[in-house]
Amino acid sequence: MYAITKSAISNSYLDLAPYLVMGGYYSSKTDFIRQQIKWFDDYHNPVITDNYGNISRFAFRDPDLIDRQLQEISVYLNTSQYMPDLTVSHEFFNILASTRWDLDMIDDAYESGKIEFPIQARMMQEEVLATSGYAPKDLRLLNLLTRRDKGEFGQIHLILIFYQYNKVYEHLIKMIQTVRPDLPIHTVNGHSKDTLRKPHDDESVYLVQYEAGGVVQRT
Template identity: 25%
Template sequence: MLYDFQRDLLNNIEPNYIIAADTGTGKTMMAIHHYLKHNKGEPLLIVAPPQKIKEGGWQRELDFVASKYNIEIPYDILSYGVLSKRWKEYKNWFLVMDECHYVKNPTSQRGKAAIKLTQQSTHFLLLSATPSSNGWGDTIAYMIMFGYYKNKTQFLREHAIYNRIDYGNGPVNVVSDFRDQEILQKIYQSFSIKLAKEDCLDLPPLVFEKIHFNPSKEYNIIKKDRVLGEELFDNIAKLQHGLRFYANQSDKLKYTEMLLEGTEENIIIFYNYKQENEELKKIAKKLKKKVFEVSGSKTNLPDKVVWPELKNSVTIVQYQAGAAGIELQYANIVVFYSPTYSYQDYEQALGRAYRNGQTKKVTVYQYITKGTVETNIYKALDAKKDFTEELFRREIVN
């Protein structure tokens, strides 16, 4: 179940470690096998963002591994949202913290609880594509977890360089840099390993990740009553639109925010509706991403000369406007936020990033709301067919 690069990585790390691996390299599967290798019978605790827990990826992977090996894996999954209240319940568990950058602030309630949880665990593994994207200040919590410093005060006393800045109410000391960075680098590298997708020789050049959601209340109301508030869905076209749009906007947006927050790689998001565009741009701007856009009324893309240095960008593309004729090889994460009915548009959209000139391996996220029209759309697309009105009538209306 492991690629060679995953097996090699696990053979070269200690039981307590940080895996700083790119999106699409299989951090979940590596973490489960790390637990299987080092546990002494204690149960496994997964701490993850609520969006990941709700999507169910951890449960699916754990159940899959247990079934393949014909074993039982005792585990619990805890949200970061309740970590500060419940960490005491998990003494002597084997700990995996997914998207560990959520606890990089050692003085927050969540960060304090995470540090205490690592200290009472049998072993702990931290996962993130970007555990320390903002420099040494982001590593302080990890340094404490691995026992190199007692607290943030000690770290700053030994390494912080301050500037005095006048904010109007008098001068304030502000950390401007850190001393002894070679020492800090040596310490950090003693418990962390970086894994880039392009270094994974046996990883396929195109990796698909299916992200599952449950249908929204609005979807179920429209499907049953053909009405939502004052909006009627009294013909096939309106019903198709309503079911596709209202499949689950809320959870998709939350998951997208988590995905964007956890990487500095360049991302393309394909969408259908203007309202999706507006909400996606709000999230990208909130996270201070560089935002590019292709729609029926606007085309704003980075110049090719900046592609080699470009990072931390989001390109939001409407299928009909940008499925063909544009080159987006600067991005290596593709999100199909809501599906298109057209197999041609789907293939063309996929080919915007995965084409000649792409130097990185590409991860594709398909957002699929279970038990909805989206499931049927992807069945057709996987069969290299359009999702037609006839299929809609057969599978949804009837």
């Protein structure tokens, strides 16, 4: 059996666990985590980073074994000739001081027993992260749309936006429909599965939900 993925490089072995399960090396992702993950945070989530926030193979108990297992089921193909023109840019947004304060208050409430279960604290923190810092990200998106309208991206027209939380999706839909009601919006998530293909128009915006593969350790 061979597992085929479009991602030549994943964030960590944790992202590849489903393929190892399909290969028969583990009975489930939970079994993989139980056998291979060394560290967990206070909410029992796998920690796959070092103290500097970098993803580390040494967060796993036997990375050499995982490498051998992956090698047995992997086939590597060079598909670079099929890639369309792509414009990539990176911008980092700092967590606001008020947001960090809210996160710390939830930590304190959990440690003091005011919040009973870890999952409750985690959901509250996700709510804070999902609803904070919209303004700079909205401006960044509007800037991309303006630059696209001016033709700065050449033949590139489609814009893909990856998000994690449902509240972020709700915000994006409302914002785009308010400022640019002319734009076709396509959705790919657990509730709506528009086919991810080149549409008939060139002005589409795709909203694609993803699920993070691990937890970044906060220091």
